[in-house]
Amino acid sequence: MKRSFNIVRCAAAGFGLLLLTGCFESPPMETVQRGYRGTGMEQVINPDLLAEKVAANLPPETQPVMPLPGPKSSELYKNVQVLGDTSAGELAGLMVAMTEWVSPEQGCNYCHVADMASDELYTKRVARTMISMTQNINQSWGKHVQPAGVTCYTCHRGNNIPEYVWAEDPGPKHAARITDPGQNTVSLTAAYSSLPYDPLTTFLQDDAEIRMASATALPTGNRQSIKQTEWTYSLMMHFSESLGVGCVHCHNSRAFASWSESPPTRVTAWHGIRMVRDINNSYISPINDDMPANRKGPLGDALKANCKTCHQGAYKPFYGAPQIENFPSLGYTHSAVVMPSEMESDESDSEPMNTSDEEDVTEASLTTENDSSRVMVAG
Numbered sequence: 001m002k003r004s005f006n007i008v009r010c011a012a013a014g015f016g017l018l019l020l021t022g023c024f025e026s027p028p029m030e031t032v033q034r035g036y037r038g039t040g041m042e043q044v045i046n047p048d049l050l051a052e053k054v055a056a057n058l059p060p061e062t063q064p065v066m067p068l069p070g071p072k073s074s075e076l077y078k079n080v081q082v083l084g085d086t087s088a089g090e091l092a093g094l095m096v097a098m099t100e101w102v103s104p105e106q107g108c109n110y111c112h113v114a115d116m117a118s119d120e121l122y123t124k125r126v127a128r129t130m131i132s133m134t135q136n137i138n139q140s141w142g143k144h145v146q147p148a149g150v151t152c153y154t155c156h157r158g159n160n161i162p163e164y165v166w167a168e169d170p171g172p173k174h175a176a177r178i179t180d181p182g183q184n185t186v187s188l189t190a191a192y193s194s195l196p197y198d199p200l201t202t203f204l205q206d207d208a209e210i211r212m213a214s215a216t217a218l219p220t221g222n223r224q225s226i227k228q229t230e231w232t233y234s235l236m237m238h239f240s241e242s243l244g245v246g247c248v249h250c251h252n253s254r255a256f257a258s259w260s261e262s263p264p265t266r267v268t269a270w271h272g273i274r275m276v277r278d279i280n281n282s283y284i285s286p287i288n289d290d291m292p293a294n295r296k297g298p299l300g301d302a303l304k305a306n307c308k309t310c311h312q313g314a315y316k317p318f319y320g321a322p323q324i325e326n327f328p329s330l331g332y333t334h335s336a337v338v339m340p341s342e343m344e345s346d347e348s349d350s351e352p353m354n355t356s357d358e359e360d361v362t363e364a365s366l367t368t369e370n371d372s373s374r375v376m377v378a379g
């Protein structure tokens, strides 16, 4: 009796061990230092998973579409409003590339009817806004996207609608008279945590305050609560998940709030947050009236962009491969296009500047990585 009990115990232990080893990721992990030696800011990387991600994020093969001498498209065609400065050859090349990027199965007819100048299809009208949005991203948000730049492919990757989009999340259904706390349910946006499930409306459409740490030891006016901190955390989970990185990619976890101890990537991310708000508020939400119902979220708002729309699990889209260099016409804003509204900025939201005297990574980033001379300008 005792013996068979032991056998059962051994078998159960063996099975448990088998289950456990199944949980370990197989190859030896690699670690990358993100800060000075001794700070313990290590990014753990599984080489197998990285290889898979690199394979899934290859840039497209494209033909350069360069300006050619000759009359401008605005003189040759009837209805070019945002690509008027291109030559005829450049316009044709860009149309071929756009077809590959957005509607490879449907072809030119996805946006055009027999009269190419007609704006009859909503897809063409939306595409015009998208061209102007892409030009604006490359020109006005160089501190985030340069030198690689973005094209339609960065988001669309051969799909009519990008794979990673979001809309306001109504959350799970509740019994009557139960108020929704906005959390404590599996949140896909916050990487399967139970943190607030819709940080995107709050932070990437609206401009709610993300920072909440006090600069002083005693309570001196900081009104941020623990509940608000959970919303910040939820957004941070979205960042990590979208870029395929841990918190130390942008922070020294010893002091999350300190800019002078953060790697330069955090400054790039700061500009990225403002860029995504601009994309969603100045371009995508305004086209919503023109979009059919199946292109809207459950509450009727537009399908918008977040960090994952471009990054798709890579710390830089396509791991930093250049996107814009073959398409200069997507790199400047045509004068006819209304520039996006300047973001309101108060003191706490002002661009992070390093106040420390020591030469450190953040200082370097603000002078070299984010040099505004790298922003592509009309040439």
Ligand code: HEC
Pocket (backbone or CB within 6 Å): 077, 078, 079, 080, 081, 082, 083, 084, 095, 096, 098, 099, 102, 103, 107, 108, 109, 110, 111, 112, 116, 117, 123, 124, 125, 127, 128
């Ligand atoms: C994703 C949508 C989209 C696709 C696909 C597309 N186009 Fe266009 N096309 C546009 C937009 C938008 C404009 C207007 C650009 C502007 O206002 O500056 C335009 C303008 C044009 C014009 C100028 C028409 C005129 O007289 O004003 C021609 C010609 C043209 N496209 C040809 C093509 C060809 C050929 C293809 C297929 C290889 C194609 N397009 C695929 C969106 C598209």
Ligand code: HEC
Pocket (backbone or CB within 6 Å): 098, 102, 123, 124, 126, 127, 130, 131, 132, 134, 150, 151, 152, 153, 154, 155, 156, 160, 161, 162, 165, 279, 284, 288, 291, 295, 296, 301, 302, 303, 304, 305, 309
């Ligand atoms: C920052 C990411 C991003 C970039 C860059 C981008 N798009 Fe989009 N695009 C979107 C999103 C998000 C939607 C969905 C909008 C909605 O449904 O409200 C969309 C929708 C569209 C649609 C509507 C398709 C449909 O079937 O309803 C067209 C056409 C389009 N984009 C063309 C383009 C073209 C052409 C370019 C490049 C000049 C481009 N996009 C660049 C994010 C992007």
Ligand code: HEC
Pocket (backbone or CB within 6 Å): 210, 211, 212, 213, 214, 232, 233, 236, 237, 239, 240, 243, 245, 246, 247, 248, 249, 250, 251, 256, 257, 258, 265, 266, 267, 269, 270, 273
């Ligand atoms: C891609 C870069 C990036 C990643 C990854 C990231 N953060 Fe952040 N984090 C930022 C930026 C940028 C801000 C400041 C936002 C602003 O000021 O608008 C911030 C702010 C914060 C703050 C508020 C600091 C303050 O001043 O009060 C906390 C706390 C925080 N992050 C925690 C985390 C945690 C925890 C993780 C990992 C789950 C994480 N972050 C991952 C970029 C990042």
Ligand code: HEC
Pocket (backbone or CB within 6 Å): 137, 144, 145, 146, 147, 148, 149, 150, 154, 239, 243, 250, 265, 266, 268, 269, 272, 273, 276, 305, 306, 307, 308, 309, 310, 311, 315, 316, 317, 320
């Ligand atoms: C329109 C596309 C797009 C969107 C949306 C976007 N990014 Fe980026 N991001 C880029 C590109 C392109 C680069 C690479 C620029 C270069 O270095 O060439 C980049 C680089 C970065 C880097 C620097 C990485 C490094 O290791 O140097 C960080 C951090 C980052 N993005 C964070 C974010 C965060 C956080 C969001 C959402 C708030 C976001 N991005 C949204 C296009 C995008």
